[in-house]
Amino acid sequence: MLAETLRAKQREREILLMTHIVMGYPSFDDSLRVVEAMVEAGVEIMELQIPFSEPIADGPVILHANQRSLQAGSSVERCLAFGEEVAKRFDIPFLLMSYYNILFKYGVDAFAKRMAEAGLVGAIVPDLPPEEADEYLAAMAAHDLAPVFILSPSTTDERMARITRVTKGLVYCVARKGVTGQDTSFSDDLDSYLARCRAATDLPLALGFGVKDRADVDFLRGRADLAVIGTQTIRVVEEQGVEGVKPFIEGLRPPLSA
Amino acid sequence: MLAETLRAKQREREILLMTHIVMGYPSFDDSLRVVEAMVEAGVEIMELQIPFSEPIADGPVILHANQRSLQAGSSVERCLAFGEEVAKRFDIPFLLMSYYNILFKYGVDAFAKRMAEAGLVGAIVPDLPPEEADEYLAAMAAHDLAPVFILSPSTTDERMARITRVTKGLVYCVARKGVTGQDTSFSDDLDSYLARCRAATDLPLALGFGVKDRADVDFLRGRADLAVIGTQTIRVVEEQGVEGVKPFIEGLRPPLSA
Amino acid sequence: MPEPGYYGQFGGSFIPEILVATFEELVQAFEQAKADPEFWNTYLKLMGSYSCRPTPLTYAENLTRHFGGARIYIKREDLNHTGAHKANNVMGQGLLVKRMGKGRVIAETGAGQHGVATATMAAKFGFDCTIYMGEIDVQRQRPNVFWMERLGATVIPVTEGTRTLKDAINEAFRDWVSAMDDTHYVLGTACGPHPFPEMVTWFQSIIGLEARRQVLEETGQLPARIYACVGGGSNAMGIFSGFLDDDVELVGVEAGGRGLETGAHAARLASSDASLGVAQGYKTFFLQDDDGQMKETHSVAAGLDYVGVSPILSHLKETGRVRFSAATDTEVVDALSLTIRKEGLIPALESAHGFVQAFKEAPTLSHDDVIIINQSGRGDKDIFTVADAFEDPGWKQFIRDKAKEYDAR
Amino acid sequence: MPEPGYYGQFGGSFIPEILVATFEELVQAFEQAKADPEFWNTYLKLMGSYSCRPTPLTYAENLTRHFGGARIYIKREDLNHTGAHKANNVMGQGLLVKRMGKGRVIAETGAGQHGVATATMAAKFGFDCTIYMGEIDVQRQRPNVFWMERLGATVIPVTEGTRTLKDAINEAFRDWVSAMDDTHYVLGTACGPHPFPEMVTWFQSIIGLEARRQVLEETGQLPARIYACVGGGSNAMGIFSGFLDDDVELVGVEAGGRGLETGAHAARLASSDASLGVAQGYKTFFLQDDDGQMKETHSVAAGLDYVGVSPILSHLKETGRVRFSAATDTEVVDALSLTIRKEGLIPALESAHGFVQAFKEAPTLSHDDVIIINQSGRGDKDIFTVADAFEDPGWKQFIRDKAKEYDAR
Numbered sequence A, B: 001m002l003a004e005t006l007r008a009k010q011r012e013r014e015i016l017l018m019t020h021i022v023m024g025y026p027s028f029d030d031s032l033r034v035v036e037a038m039v040e041a042g043v044e045i046m047e048l049q050i051p052f053s054e055p056i057a058d059g060p061v062i063l064h065a066n067q068r069s070l071q072a073g074s075s076v077e078r079c080l081a082f083g084e085e086v087a088k089r090f091d092i093p094f095l096l097m098s099y100y101n102i103l104f105k106y107g108v109d110a111f112a113k114r115m116a117e118a119g120l121v122g123a124i125v126p127d128l129p130p131e132e133a134d135e136y137l138a139a140m141a142a143h144d145l146a147p148v149f150i151l152s153p154s155t156t157d158e159r160m161a162r163i164t165r166v167t168k169g170l171v172y173c174v175a176r177k178g179v180t181g182q183d184t185s186f187s188d189d190l191d192s193y194l195a196r197c198r199a200a201t202d203l204p205l206a207l208g209f210g211v212k213d214r215a216d217v218d219f220l221r222g223r224a225d226l227a228v229i230g231t232q233t234i235r236v237v238e239e240q241g242v243e244g245v246k247p248f249i250e251g252l253r254p255p256l257s258a
Numbered sequence C, D: 001m002p003e004p005g006y007y008g009q010f011g012g013s014f015i016p017e018i019l020v021a022t023f024e025e026l027v028q029a030f031e032q033a034k035a036d037p038e039f040w041n042t043y044l045k046l047m048g049s050y051s052c053r054p055t056p057l058t059y060a061e062n063l064t065r066h067f068g069g070a071r072i073y074i075k076r077e078d079l080n081h082t083g084a085h086k087a088n089n090v091m092g093q094g095l096l097v098k099r100m101g102k103g104r105v106i107a108e109t110g111a112g113q114h115g116v117a118t119a120t121m122a123a124k125f126g127f128d129c130t131i132y133m134g135e136i137d138v139q140r141q142r143p144n145v146f147w148m149e150r151l152g153a154t155v156i157p158v159t160e161g162t163r164t165l166k167d168a169i170n171e172a173f174r175d176w177v178s179a180m181d182d183t184h185y186v187l188g189t190a191c192g193p194h195p196f197p198e199m200v201t202w203f204q205s206i207i208g209l210e211a212r213r214q215v216l217e218e219t220g221q222l223p224a225r226i227y228a229c230v231g232g233g234s235n236a237m238g239i240f241s242g243f244l245d246d247d248v249e250l251v252g253v254e255a256g257g258r259g260l261e262t263g264a265h266a267a268r269l270a271s272s273d274a275s276l277g278v279a280q281g282y283k284t285f286f287l288q289d290d291d292g293q294m295k296e297t298h299s300v301a302a303g304l305d306y307v308g309v310s311p312i313l314s315h316l317k318e319t320g321r322v323r324f325s326a327a328t329d330t331e332v333v334d335a336l337s338l339t340i341r342k343e344g345l346i347p348a349l350e351s352a353h354g355f356v357q358a359f360k361e362a363p364t365l366s367h368d369d370v371i372i373i374n375q376s377g378r379g380d381k382d383i384f385t386v387a388d389a390f391e392d393p394g395w396k397q398f399i400r401d402k403a404k405e406y407d408a409r
């Protein structure tokens, strides 16, 4: 379902944008305004991260946002309520993103049920490999949610097949080694990696880690289906305030009418 | 010769006094005035200590005097000159007291020669047991000086015999374990120890370590031939100045005319 | 048939996809090393010639007399090179790194003990070395930072989170996902994703193998009980390994901190404050809130001050094979004090936790019984902490004078 | 036929009469112990179960490669309990004290190493213990004072003289002459009146006996040269003892301090500044002035900062059996630094003196040659001195912060 939604949008735009926020950073009010600005700027899909105290796969910028959000008192329940609010208010699909312990402590099935009720469409759990995901897959399936798994350049073809078999909605392809928020060199290596991903699945491919400006997005056109803007929007908010978000996002692609 | 001198003095006084100073403490001028006061107060014989940086057999008071004298710049040569001066000026016998290294560095024979020239009558070297003393004994004999050795309560009868065999002038009996300057309990134990010393030699017995007042001296009368006043005169000088010396010494025995 | 890396419901490997290939390589290298008797021989030889293995099993005659019960023996991991059992693990992993052909190692450290051990191993093997250490620990454990730097390691203070051990672990993972081609992450305890719990336990099992041989040689009998402190669980698993199949009671002692009732502790298995969770790559009991966020922990012993615990120990708790208790900071300082005075041994604050429980139980056993305490490390590395715990005025004056001396220059 | 206690013209027993009986008793007890093979066995057993003997002989592969000459082996006395070879001596004397039925021990200490070792032995054997330590050393070496006190010893600061090691020795003698009935003076090195030089050497010879066996086992050959630092001379005599009858060159390395030409050093045998003298109960080379007063000495390593030297070494210098050299403070810090980085070993500042000379000579030897350096102790005890030597700013800031923390409370 999510996959179809995205494919439909791709009829208008060759490359889609998926953006990311850490809920409650710097505040839930700001988070809401950021989502609003992103939707207005034409973002096709968003990841909403529930902060976790041990975000091992995130780089310093998102890590910091996780910590501040928690310090400001954000709870899992508050984040889910926020997800529900934006899902009702804005007409794009929203994915939850968090570490597995958040789901596990909540109860994986209860968590999925709550997500579905909230109108969220799926989840990305970066520390949950398919091998450990039986319970999660069952819960996501039971509630018609898309479990989005991750591929990396070091993932073998065999393993890509295995991972994409259980993935729904889209496949998240990390561009390189490392954590979120570092520069990625968009090069031939990336090309052949994305070709391998493409061969493994018919699902839309979202490329993440290090996409930060129009040049990067241009490069991805024709190679990936979605460009994921994570760390860079947090930086924009930190440097220019919420006002900076819309122009930044709009600047990533040529205007629709063009 | 020294022994005879002392025996002769004992005809006037049952118990003789041997006093002790550290040369150059607090200054050579003061040392001279202390000697003067002691001689005037009737002391029969004196020990002049050449300070040494490592006086292991001395307690805190004399140790301190050694250190201060050295810090004030006293040299072995200056001490020997001082000895010569007092030996010429005052009509009592003077013994040198020091640790063996002072003699050894000077050259043991040269040292003895210099002592003899200076008019000193003998020496006490507390860290030189007879077993190590061949060279010293030869030098002292060659220059007609009295090597005064020490007995202690833990010295066996056999060893007492051996030590007194090489001793000349007088025998120095330490009253107890420990270093100079601590209290000694003048008791029956002391009595039997002194009896053992007496049995070992015909030489006059000087009892040292802890003799500090008239009661102590009274106790020794008839038991020893000389009472050694060491630490206590240094204390008197420190507390009352040189002026205190004469009254202190005079108070140790009944007046001669009595 | 449990999956590899699982101990009952505990363990597993919850890692970002980017690390999967690295872990596969590591698992393979480890399996090959285990299957190759030459590897273990090389390891034994290294530990015998570079560290001081076998470490002695010391009869604590005075403590035995003092408590008037069981005969107390102490396994002397404090005599290892760098002063703790951590050496066993790092040297073992060092050999594995050589086998894998990598040239750089990274590690987390809390107390600094594992950091110094890793930096030492790196110097010996000629590896580049980066150590992650919470900013607070960098401040508290400066002596160890100093030595790590002298050993050629780069020490990176971690300024996020609670700025202590768990955050250093996160940071090490972040480094690793960026540099796994040439880098091995030398995890310091029997925690983390598979194969770390098993691998660290394997290297540390040298303690238990020696101890079993030694206690039989020395006393002709097996011990009634064995006590070991539990931070991540590596020294405990190390000594327990030698006795799992024996009729020997195994006792793990966690940090009771200011008392279990205060919440300021690090007792994951001895208190009911912890719950099952998944973090830092593995599933075990964590001290976490209802949302699954990790809590701050407390212990006088930096090396026990950690939110998780070895999944193997969680399993052994669940099966009842290992009993757990906790020792408070105050009890620890008292036991340390007594051990120093009675035996001339200075256990690390961590190790002293094991002593506390042993001292409570020794009088209730008979002189026919033998007990072993694992002295995982030496305490003289902890002088800043120990002097503070004893509130030593002479020490404080010394530090003040030293500071003045530095200010004057 | 030389008198007992004499080594050529050196040695002897220049003691106050009051101590003669005590020394006779000690000589007798020592002679009996030497004649009784059970005594040595008990000693070996104690050192094997309480300390970590035999200590390893470690091949320094990286240093060997670095210097490209002789193969460098390191005898690891740093792995002893309490961190230095001092343990060998004190535990041996402890057994002797038990044999003599005494209940109290006293000792001098400079760096604090021997004081901690003695206090440890006293705790283990249940003896009362008093340690004399120069006031300046008490200030400089506070960590060791702290541990001695924790071990139950009374530490008495010596306020006379240079307020360092030699004055502590004098003070210990003063205590002894007052209390010899129940007290044994545990002299810390191969100096002092007979039987100390011989007795301390005997206990320390365990180093050389082990090293000889180990080097033959490991390399099949005897070493070309052996290097050891020389303070009083006990660790040097300890390792040399095993090779005196072999065709092995023995090299003692003294403290060159700020350079022999500056006078600020402690080189008694490697410089021409010392002369024959008699002090502290024995005859040897002393750093003294023309009057026979002892001079102030200087070394970055407190344990080498002493005016006298073992009479046995003076004799071995005179016979040409041992060669002597000196290492300056700067050379020592450099050698320490290199050794830490290349091998992950942290020699004590004292021990690092031996490394300096070995590093100078290793390149001139062939790879067929083996040399051994005696690493008499570990350097982490010296952090205050080492951090100062390295002028480490992070360390200074840490101390300042710590002082502020104490002021605030």
Ligand SMILES: Cc1ncc(COP(=O)(O)O)c(C=O)c1O
Binding pocket: C084, C085, C086, C110, C111, C112, C113, C114, C188, C189, C190, C229, C230, C231, C232, C233, C234, C235, C236, C302, C303, C304, C348, C350, C351, C376, C377, C378
């Ligand atoms: C001496 C010592 N013991 C114990 C521990 C705790 O670790 P583990 O439970 O892995 O043995 C540490 C950790 O730093 C330590 O330094």
Ligand SMILES: Cc1ncc(COP(=O)(O)O)c(C=O)c1O
Binding pocket: D084, D085, D086, D110, D111, D112, D113, D114, D188, D189, D190, D229, D230, D231, D232, D233, D234, D235, D236, D302, D303, D304, D348, D350, D351, D376, D377, D378
């Ligand atoms: C580690 C170490 N090495 C050497 C020495 C010097 O003593 P010796 O020459 O007796 O071995 C000391 C003395 O404190 C020491 O602590």
